Amino acid sequence: MNPVKSALFNWETSREGAVPQIIKIPIVLLIFLVLFSSGCQNESTKKKIRPPEVTIAEPVRKEVTKYLEYTGNIAALESVDIRARVPGFLTKICFEPRAKVKTGDLLFVIDPRQYEASVKESKAKLEAQKASSKLSQTELQISQQLESKEAISALKLEKKTAERDVTRADVDLADAALDKAKLDLEWTQVTSPINGRVSRNLVDVGNLVGATEKTLLTTVVDDDSVYVYFNISERDLLLVRRKAKKKPDPVTQLPPDIPVYISLADESDYPHTGRIDFADTTVDQSTGTIQVRGIFPNPDGLLMGGMFVRVRVPLEKREALLVPDVALQFDQGGKYVFTVDEQQVVHQKRVKIGERVDRMRVIEEGLKNTDNVIVDGIQRARPGSKVNPVKPTVARNPQPETQPASKKD
Incomplete structure (x- = not known):
């Protein structure tokens, strides 16, 4: 007997004559709808679920450079510390920080007045020593004439010769002192010894520099x-x-x-x-x-x-196989990729990777150039499950290696 009719018959026999006929009709319809909906649900569950779609690509073989x-x-290239070589007060800064300078460009000025006076003093001493040397030379010549006439002793002649030699040495000493005074005066003009870029000034105008140590003023680097x-x-x-x-x-x-x-x-x-x-x-x-x-x-x-x-x-x-870097996955066992066989079944393959080239990665071991590697939809793939593999919509033409390949991670 039909389930609907059986339920209706049982209800009617148990309650015969107790319910009006007009109420029986909605109850029958309700039971019919419940049974029909459950039947539809059973049919829908029997429908097959389609395999997930993934994008696959074959490894690319090309020449790569190992780095x-x-x-x-x-x-x-060159770096020089600019220091104060003579003591004095800093009076002028002649550059802007990070400016380009050339050899000989003026950077700082130290008060030169005392060194100008030293040069004048050294010049005067030199002239005095020259005059003294000239006098000694004249006295020696006179003594030589007198000694030839036996008017003076040989000892006095020797003494005059020694005095002449001493005054000549004094001239050399005065000349050296003048050179040193000129050099000290020159060092009040602090210049760049190389072409390069100057740093900031480390000492401001008005400060005493070079008194106890060779004060660092700035740095010049050739970059x-x-x-x-x-x-x-x-x-x-x-x-x-x-x-x-x-x-x-x-x-x-x-x-x-x-x-x-x-x-x-x-x-x-x-x-x-x-x-x-x-x-x-x-x-x-x-x-x-x-x-x-x-x-x-x-x-x-x-x-x-x-x-x-x-x-x-x-x-x-060398020649190498490359796959898109996004295709690589890793776990505690190392790096791996997912491949799809002819039966559209997913397999996990362990690989040994090499350097990175653009967006590709060199595969040293674990893949063949005929393997179909999943490059998109990886999160929908599971080893042993079936998938719906599709080729990329745009042909994959890997760009030439324009930059050095990155080393193996």
Whole structure:
């Protein structure tokens, strides 16, 4: 019997004659709707859930450059502390902070009046000594004439000769004193010894400088080019030298013309290019490293002494497989990617990664160039589950390597 009719019959037999016929109709309809809705729900649950959609791509094979990575510090090409070389009161400052200066440009003036007086005094003493020397020479000539006539003894002649020699030495002493006085006067004009950029004045006008010590007045640095110092390990040093195809440079003992790239704290790429120009002569036994120096042009003055930089040195070029960096996942076991097989089943593959190239990552081990790697929709993929793989809507044409590849994380 139909469930609806059975329920209606039981209700009618139990309550026969107790309820009017007009009330029976809504109750029957209500029971019918309940049973119908439950049947629909059972049908909907039987519908299959579609697999999630993911985007896949095959690894790209291309030539990449392997780089060695270090940290380093910038130093100015030349740096000079400007100090007061004579004591006196500072009377003038002749530059603006951070201004470009040339060799010989006037920076400070120390009160020169006492040194001008010393020069005049030294000149007068020199003239006096010259006159005394001239007189001694005349007396010696007279004594020589008298001695030839045996009018004076040989001892007196010897004495006159010695007096002449003493006065000549006094002239030399006075001349040296004059040179020193002129030099002290010259040092009251404090000039730049190099081309470069001057710092701020560390002493203000009116202060006594150079009295007890050679007072530091300012600093001048040549930053048209800068040095970058960094330390490489003994192993990397041997690796670079063994891979070199040219004879090592006699100064650096490294292959000639090795380029080097640096990146500042706020830069993600490596836009500054220089070359290695020096390597130390010995390996530091305490650290197992050797200090290397690169030189970089700095026309806009962006690179400043003391800055921390990341350094990369190219080692070799090779063919490698690359996948988008976003496809990489990691857990306690290391790095891995999700791949999709021909049955559209997801698999987890452990990989060994290399350097980063633009937005791609080199895969050293774990993948083949025919694997379909999930690059989008990774959060919807689970190992062993099925997915609906689709190719990217725009063909993936990896950009050429315009910047140095980043080292392996």
